[in-house]
Amino acid sequence: MRIVIFNAKPYDHATFNAANTALDTPHDLSFLRPHLDAHTAVLAQGAEAVCAFVNDTLDVATLRALHGVGVRLILMRCAGFNNVDLAAATDLGLSIGRVPAYSPHAVAEHTVGLLLTLNRRLHRAYNRVREGNFELDGLMGFDLHGKVVGVVGTGRIGICAIRILAGFGCEVLAFDPFPSDAARAAGARYAPLPEVLGQSDVVTLHCPLTPDTHHLIGTAALAQMRRGALLINTSRGGLVDTRAVIVALKSSQLGGLAIDVYEEEGDLFFENLSDQVLQDDVFARLLTFPNVVITGHQAFFTREALDAIAQTTLANADAFQQGGAPLHPVTLDMVA
Numbered sequence: 397m398r399i400v401i402f403n404a405k406p407y408d409h410a411t412f413n414a415a416n417t418a419l420d421t422p423h424d425l426s427f428l429r430p431h432l433d434a435h436t437a438v439l440a441q442g443a444e445a446v447c448a449f450v451n452d453t454l455d456v457a458t459l460r461a462l463h464g465v466g467v468r469l470i471l472m473r474c475a476g477f478n479n480v481d482l483a484a485a486t487d488l489g490l491s492i493g494r495v496p497a498y499s500p501h502a503v504a505e506h507t508v509g510l511l512l513t514l515n516r517r518l519h520r521a522y523n524r525v526r527e528g529n530f531e532l533d534g535l536m537g538f539d540l541h542g543k544v545v546g547v548v549g550t551g552r553i554g555i556c557a558i559r560i561l562a563g564f565g566c567e568v569l570a571f572d573p574f575p576s577d578a579a580r581a582a583g584a585r586y587a588p589l590p591e592v593l594g595q596s597d598v599v600t601l602h603c604p605l606t607p608d609t610h611h612l613i614g615t616a617a618l619a620q621m622r623r624g625a626l627l628i629n630t631s632r633g634g635l636v637d638t639r640a641v642i643v644a645l646k647s648s649q650l651g652g653l654a655i656d657v658y659e660e661e662g663d664l665f666f667e668n669l670s671d672q673v674l675q676d677d678v679f680a681r682l683l684t685f686p687n688v689v690i691t692g693h694q695a696f697f698t699r700e701a702l703d704a705i706a707q708t709t710l711a712n713a714d715a716f717q718q719g720g721a722p723l724h725p726v727t728l729d730m731v732a
């Protein structure tokens with residue numbers, strides 16, 4: 397199958413070529429640097445499938461353009477699919493595949509890395525030591541042992557996070573509309589969301605972004621949280637109302653924020669913008685807080701995860717070629 401891989405970085409070339417050459421019948425892969433959107437979709441002319449990433453734009457205009465040049469399959473090389481207009485894809489008869497789980501450990505481990513960095517001020521300590529400043533003032537954290545951590549969303553990543561946090565000796569409270577025995581076995585106790593928010597010293601988000609979860613953490617939820625609690629988001633930026641978070645940080649209602657995702661990250665992340673003037677004033681304000689740690693959507697970025705992403709993406713293509721549907725399809729009812 398001819399597959400055009402949009403938004404391809406050097407590491408995508410390496411992992412996809414390795415996974416492809418390991419197949420009995422390799423696919424015909426083309427790697428393109430541009431993001432996928434309504435203007436670039438025409439570059440897929442002649443391909444049956446395109447491969448896209450979290451920061452590509454798969455709105456109705458893009459999907460129509462893809463359909464118009466003959467594309468029938470969209471291979472998302474990520475777990476989330478909130479950037480795909482599923483209703484439009486269904487109307488056009490486009491199949492969509494995704495990679496539901498590549499390494500939940502990668503994301504959970506990064507989550508805990510962010511929590512430790514924020515709590516123990518490692519980001520500030522690193523800079524101080526390089527400047528020859530060995531003062532400890534301002535670097536005090538708290539023991540995680542014995543603290544309450546609220547995990548919102550107890551799927552694959554949430555459960556990995558629960559296991560790690562339980563290992564630290566944290567008491568884990570969890571909220572999920574579909575509680576799981578696996579999360580309980582990992583050490584979590586379920587409670588309603590207001591209780592989780594109100595009792596936790598740290599809240600970490602691991603649920604998907606859907607119309608229901610958009611701005612799940614906004615003014616009301618922030619007011620419900622324990623004063624001075626830390627908020628960690630490695631899931632999707634849109635779960636958090638960033639402007640409300642800035643207000644809560646300024647009043648110290650929120651004690652700190654660590655994020656790997658940002659609601660307007662599409663214009664920022666994955667590119668080197670260091671020579672440019674930052675245009676996003678909300679993001680710029682976040683950068684001014686000493687108690688905010690930001691990484692640029694790298695929680696998934698481990699060797700194991702990238703290998704698994706490439707292998708599962710190509711397995712989706714194989715399944716579509718052989719049976720007319722990807723191995724891990726995305727369907728409209730998944731957001732209903």
Ligand code: NAI
Binds near residue numbers: 496548554572605632
């Ligand atoms: P999953 O599908 O295994 O689990 C998601 C869980 O969230 C499910 O148990 C579901 O019932 C729950 N949920 C749904 N609505 C909820 C709500 N309103 N409140 C609380 N829980 C709710 O997904 P997985 O693999 O654990 O991934 C979670 C999220 O992590 C993904 O949706 C994705 O957005 C994000 N992610 C971020 C990455 C990164 O690099 N930063 C990489 C991979 C995923």
